[in-house]
Amino acid sequence: MASYAHAMNTTLNEVEIVQFGVSEYIALGALLFSVLATAVSFIVSSKKFELANDQRNAILNWYSESVEILIKMRMASDSSVEEKRDLLGRLSALIEVGRFYYPNVIREDGYGAEKLIAYQGRRSAVLDFLVFSYDIFTRNDSSSYSEHLLVLQKCFTSYVFTSLNTRQFKKSIKKHTGLTLDQNKTLGEFLSSAAPDLSFFMGAPDNDLHPPEKESEDSH
Numbered sequence: 001m002a003s004y005a006h007a008m009n010t011t012l013n014e015v016e017i018v019q020f021g022v023s024e025y026i027a028l029g030a031l032l033f034s035v036l037a038t039a040v041s042f043i044v045s046s047k048k049f050e051l052a053n054d055q056r057n058a059i060l061n062w063y064s065e066s067v068e069i070l071i072k073m074r075m076a077s078d079s080s081v082e083e084k085r086d087l088l089g090r091l092s093a094l095i096e097v098g099r100f101y102y103p104n105v106i107r108e109d110g111y112g113a114e115k116l117i118a119y120q121g122r123r124s125a126v127l128d129f130l131v132f133s134y135d136i137f138t139r140n141d142s143s144s145y146s147e148h149l150l151v152l153q154k155c156f157t158s159y160v161f162t163s164l165n166t167r168q169f170k171k172s173i174k175k176h177t178g179l180t181l182d183q184n185k186t187l188g189e190f191l192s193s194a195a196p197d198l199s200f201f202m203g204a205p206d207n208d209l210h211p212p213e214k215e216s217e218d219s220h
Contacts, residue, residue: 129156
């Protein structure tokens with residue numbers, strides 16, 4: 001009887017050991033799964049950010065080329081016919097490339113359905129700013145419309161700025177890299193808090209270096 005009881009105790013102890021081991025394996029498996037899920041989520045999130053950033057950089061490169069042409073055309077009132085034709089040709093090509101970043105807007109009215117696929121619907125506003133600028137540049141008196149061209153350039157910049165969600169992008173950069181892209185200060189705020197002595201660059205004595213009383217308007 002004693003031997004039977006001893007055998008039963010031994011069996012129960014073995015069962016407890018086995019059960020304890022299974023529980024540990026389950027806990028370890030759950031931990032590994034959690035770590036793996038976190039790692040996969042991080043990789044997927046990073047990949048999405050990478051793809052979005054690649055697209056953003058492509059649009060920025062296109063924007064940079066386009067706005068450079070707009071400025072050159074606006075400033076080049078005395079350009080030769082050949083130079084003007086070259087700039088117009090480059091702007092026309094950039095308008096075509098822009099269709100891949102900002103496709104035509106398709107509405108239910110079927111406008112332009114008979115056209116080739118890239119030209120169906122109505123042109124995106126951001127491309128219209130370029131097209132209107134192109135039309136003005138083709139005029140012999142285009143220099144008389146410099147203010148109109150400047151407005152169109154600013155509308156073009158603002159549209160791309162908004163479509164790229166620039167301010168939110170700065171927050172995403174900080175989230176993924178820990179980097180802050182700028183100090184988010186106006187000129188007056190920067191001068192009032194700048195550690196280095198800027199009087200040498202400003203051409204003014206130390207006691208004459210003061211932040212401007214009124215912020216200058218961005219009229220570029």
